[in-house]
Amino acid sequence: xxxxxxxxxxxxxxxxxxxxxxxxxxxxxxxxxxxxxxxxxxxxxxxxxxxxxxxxxxxxxxxxxxxxxxxxxxxxxxxxxxxxxxxxxxxxxxxxxxxxxxxxxxxxxxxxxxxxxxxxxxxxxxxxxxxxxxxxxxxxxxxxxxxxxxxxxxxxxxxxxxxxxxxxxxxxxxxxxxxxxxxxxxxxxxxxxxxxxxxxxxxxxxxxxxxxxxxxxxxxxxxxxxxxxxxxxxxxxxxxxxxxxxxxxxxxxxxxxxxxxxxxxxxxxxxxxxxxxxxxxxxxxxxxxxxxxxxxxxxxxxxxxxxxxxxxxxxxxxxxxxxxxxxxxxxxxxxxxxxxxxxxxxxxxxxxxxxxxxxxxxxxxxxxxxxxxxxxxxxxxxxxxxxxxxxxxxxxxxxxxxxxxxxxxxxxxxxxxxxxxxxxxxxxxxxxxxxxxxxxxxxxxxxxxxxxxxxxxxxxxxxxxxxxxxxxxxxxxxxxxxxxxxxxxxxxxxxxxxxxxxxxxxxxxxxxxxxxxxxxxxxxxxxxxxxxxxxxxxxxxxxxxxxxxxxxxxxxxxxxxxxxxxxxxxxxxxxxxxxxxxxxxxxxxxxxxxxxxxxxxxxxxxxxxxxxxxxxxxxxxxxxxxxxxxxxxxxxxxxxxxxxxxxxxxxxxxxxxxxxxxxxxxxxxxxxxxxxxxxxxxxxxxxxxxxxxxxxxxxxxxxxxxxxxxxxxxxxxxxxxxx
Numbered sequence: 001x002x003x004x005x006x007x008x009x010x011x012x013x014x015x016x017x018x019x020x021x022x023x024x025x026x027x028x029x030x031x032x033x034x035x036x037x038x039x040x041x042x043x044x045x046x047x048x049x050x051x052x053x054x055x056x057x058x059x060x061x062x063x064x065x066x067x068x069x070x071x072x073x074x075x076x077x078x079x080x081x082x083x084x085x086x087x088x089x090x091x092x093x094x095x096x097x098x099x100x101x102x103x104x105x106x107x108x109x110x111x112x113x114x115x116x117x118x119x120x121x122x123x124x125x126x127x128x129x130x131x132x133x134x135x136x137x138x139x140x141x142x143x144x145x146x147x148x149x150x151x152x153x154x155x156x157x158x159x160x161x162x163x164x165x166x167x168x169x170x171x172x173x174x175x176x177x178x179x180x181x182x183x184x185x186x187x188x189x190x191x192x193x194x195x196x197x198x199x200x201x202x203x204x205x206x207x208x209x210x211x212x213x214x215x216x217x218x219x220x221x222x223x224x225x226x227x228x229x230x231x232x233x234x235x236x237x238x239x240x241x242x243x244x245x246x247x248x249x250x251x252x253x254x255x256x257x258x259x260x261x262x263x264x265x266x267x268x269x270x271x272x273x274x275x276x277x278x279x280x281x282x283x284x285x286x287x288x289x290x291x292x293x294x295x296x297x298x299x300x301x302x303x304x305x306x307x308x309x310x311x312x313x314x315x316x317x318x319x320x321x322x323x324x325x326x327x328x329x330x331x332x333x334x335x336x337x338x339x340x341x342x343x344x345x346x347x348x349x350x351x352x353x354x355x356x357x358x359x360x361x362x363x364x365x366x367x368x369x370x371x372x373x374x375x376x377x378x379x380x381x382x383x384x385x386x387x388x389x390x391x392x393x394x395x396x397x398x399x400x401x402x403x404x405x406x407x408x409x410x411x412x413x414x415x416x417x418x419x420x421x422x423x424x425x426x427x428x429x430x431x432x433x434x435x436x437x438x439x440x441x442x443x444x445x446x447x448x449x450x451x452x453x454x455x456x457x458x459x460x461x462x463x464x465x466x467x468x469x470x471x472x473x474x475x476x477x478x479x480x481x482x483x484x485x486x487x488x489x490x491x492x493x494x495x496x497x498x499x500x501x502x503x504x505x506x507x508x509x510x511x512x513x514x515x516x517x518x519x520x521x522x523x524x525x526x527x528x529x530x531x532x533x534x535x536x537x538x539x540x541x542x543x544x545x546x547x548x549x550x551x552x553x554x555x556x557x558x559x560x561x562x563x564x565x566x567x568x569x570x571x572x573x574x575x576x577x578x579x580x581x582x583x584x585x586x587x588x589x590x591x592x593x594x595x596x597x598x599x600x601x602x603x604x605x606x607x608x609x610x611x612x613x614x615x616x617x618x619x620x621x622x623x624x625x626x627x628x629x630x631x632x633x634x635x636x637x638x639x640x641x642x643x644x645x646x647x648x649x650x651x652x653x654x655x656x657x658x659x660x661x662x663x664x665x666x667x668x669x670x671x672x673x674x675x676x677x678x679x680x681x682x683x684x685x686x687x688x689x690x691x692x693x694x695x696x697x698x699x700x701x702x703x704x705x706x707x708x709x710x711x712x713x714x715x716x717x718x719x720x721x722x723x
């Protein structure tokens with residue numbers, strides 16, 4: 001923007017110099033008496049942040065800054081792309097591929113910040129902006145990938161890549177660009193491209209609506225409890241938190257149980273009142289499925305139809321076939337077989353678990369048949385009886401800050417030499433968010449890490465990692481990454497005590513963070529977690545294993561009041577129980593993953609079927625329909641696949657688990673947690689990003705392709721061979 005013009009008094013005609021002088025004096029006095037106009041504010045997103053690591057300056061960014069920055073970012077990138085496409089010089093790696101890597105700086109900066117906030121700290125203004133900008137961003141991407149002149153330049157470089165003399169990373173980047181252009185419709189005729197653009201925009205609009213509806217319905221479905229007596233069994237800290245949430249909603253004297261994104265809810269592990277358990281469970285499974293403004297059934301059936309049509313346009317029989325074509329699994333048939341092969345053993349184990357639980361119910365003269373709302377509570381009783389393990393005994397040893405600093409960070413230090421220093425001078429987007437500077441083994445500053453751990457009514461459920469800034473040698477940027485989780489925030493003055501599942505979740509998300517922070521590549525498109533979905537969960541799930549490593553566990557599992565280590569007998573019981581309830585856990589996961597495949601293997605043009613008809617039929621077809629074990633997500637709130645980028649991809653957690661367990665067994669075979677082993681994993685996996693074929697990358701690390709036995713052993717579906 002240009003600055004406003006200076007204020008200059010107009011010339012006056014007069015024959016009397018004294019009057020003229022008096023007028024000038026009065027004008028000067030008037031100007032002095034008026035306060036100077038404040039300088040026009042500049043949008044802080046329009047330039048790179050001056051903060052370390054280009055950290056977002058949340059202290060000066062306003063909600064109204066995002067939309068103009070995104071709009072201007074799209075305009076600027078299209079100018080840059082047009083210059084690349086119309087460059088009269090023959091295409092080279094530098095003037096085409098590298099030029100595209102450098103393009104869109106403003107758009108990338110603004111979008112990375114904005115779309116984190118729409119998930120983790122949204123408001124009405126953000127939701128309005130997202131609804132307006134998402135289809136525009138989809139169209140913007142299409143205008144780049146369907147630019148025929150640009151594609152011609154990319155194809156020319158692709159065709160001669162083998163003789164280009166470029167290094168392996170640069171050649172792989174060319175291949176990635178070419179594949180992305182083809183998958184985005186670059187080779188379609190004009191009419192089909194127009195159809196694809198329309199499909200993409202509608203899909204973008206609907207995914208945004210889905211996320212908004214699920215967030216609103218999750219918040220609106222919170223359970224209001226009238227008396228403390230109804231909460232019998234719930235830990236005191238959770239009761240205090242429920243009372244605080246009620247006060248926030250101006251429900252003095254009552255208690256509010258909010259919902260998390262999964263089907264089963266944490267409170268079901270403790271609540272003795274079966275009627276309340278049923279209310280809570282039903283509220284969870286009915287999200288998006290009870291009519292009204294937040295119902296999602298029509299959205300999901302339309303999304304499935306849109307995606308099938310899109311796949312047909314691009315030459316694939318189903319959307320799953322399109323989606324998996326550039327993944328490690330390659331075809332939906334391969335992914336479905338991996339999952340289907342686990343169904344018989346998993347359901348058999350789950351039925352055996354259900355029988356044990358029913359015995360406990362009958363012994364207590366409960367007088368009812370086990371239902372899904374009862375599983376968590378009574379499974380905990382079985383665990384206590386079989387392993388003498390009670391979550392209420394465990395939680396005092398897992399205080400959040402201690403787990404983070406002396407568990408997660410400690411493991412990263414032991415494996416990779418990293419150290420962490422909390423920064424209080426880096427602005428955050430919400431007061432609970434914490435920031436740490438990460439230092440490498442040589443003391444050099446490596447990255448910024450943000451941790452956002454507590455649930456909020458304006459925060460999407462679940463847990464995830466992403467970045468505000470990606471690592472890139474080309475752009476000279478270091479990573480600024482964040483983890484978002486949804487633990488119950490304790491009442492003021494109370495500690496944040498976790499379950500061991502919570503602890504595992506922190507290690508998991510930090511594995512993603514390590515993948516981003518330890519990236520050491522040149523090009524941003526290949527940096528960090530920019531890898532196939534069925535590989536991206538590998539580093540995160542691999543990192544979970546260190547939560548139970550004896551050295552790590554002893555360093556963080558200490559009583560929050562006494563600082564005494566967890567008694568060895570209790571440690572042993574946790575380890576002994578690690579395969580407890582794995583029949584249930586495997587079935588609930590497989591049910592969701594196979595449901596995802598069912599939706600996305602529909603043929604184009606298939607009749608739209610109501611979700612309440614489609615889902616049970618699909619689960620029955622895959623022989624994974626167990627009344628007592630509901631899918632981890634039901635269709636109408638399955639955010640991973642309708643609004644989170646995992647469409648036809650939820651299987652990826654199992655695929656990655658196969659790899660991560662196999663990699664962990666390599667560590668077991670080579671001395672476990674050592675700096676040398678960690679450095680090897682860092683050098684050969686974590687630092688490489690997406691710079692080469694992931695199967696080849698893993699093969700180079702392991703010396704062979706992964707095998708399934710470690711996964712079966714870790715899930716308790718097969719006995720570990722005697723040593």
